[in-house]
Amino acid sequence: MIKKHVIYKKDKWNMITVEVQGKYIVLREISDQWGEETHTFLSRPALMNWVNNRFPKSEYMDNLEEWNDMMANFRQV
Template sequence: MIKKHEIYKTDKWNMMTVEVQGRYIVLREISDQWGEDTHTFISRPAMMQWVHNRFTRESFKDNEEEYERIIAAFKQV
C-alpha cells in the first residue's frame, strides 16, 4: 500500500509530494524552474536531514509560519 502526502502545492507546477512505498520514502519535487526532481530515502531520519538542508530557517526569515508548516508536514510522513 502506498501512502501519499502532499507537502505543499501552489499550483500544478510548484508542488512537493511524498509517497511511502514499503520501506522506501519517495519525494517528488515539481517546480516550474527545474522540472521534476525525485529523491528516494530509506529512512525518515535521512529524509528529515535532506529537508533541513533544503529548507533552511534562514531562507524563510520573512515567512516563519511557512517554514514551520512545511517542517510539520514532513514530520507527519
C-alpha cells in the same frame, strides 16, 4: 500500500509530494523552474536531514509560518 503526503502545493507546477512505498520514502519536487526531481530515502531521519539542508530556516525568516507548516507536514510522513 502507498501512502501519499502533499507537503505543499501552490499549483500544478510547484509542489512537493512524499510517498511511503514499503521501506522507501519517495519525494517528488516539481517546480516551474527545474521540472521534476525525485529523491528516494530509506529512513525518515535521512528524509529530514535532506529537508533541513534543502529548506534552511534562515531562508524563511520573512515567512516563518510557511516554513513551520512545511516542517510539520514533513514530520507527519
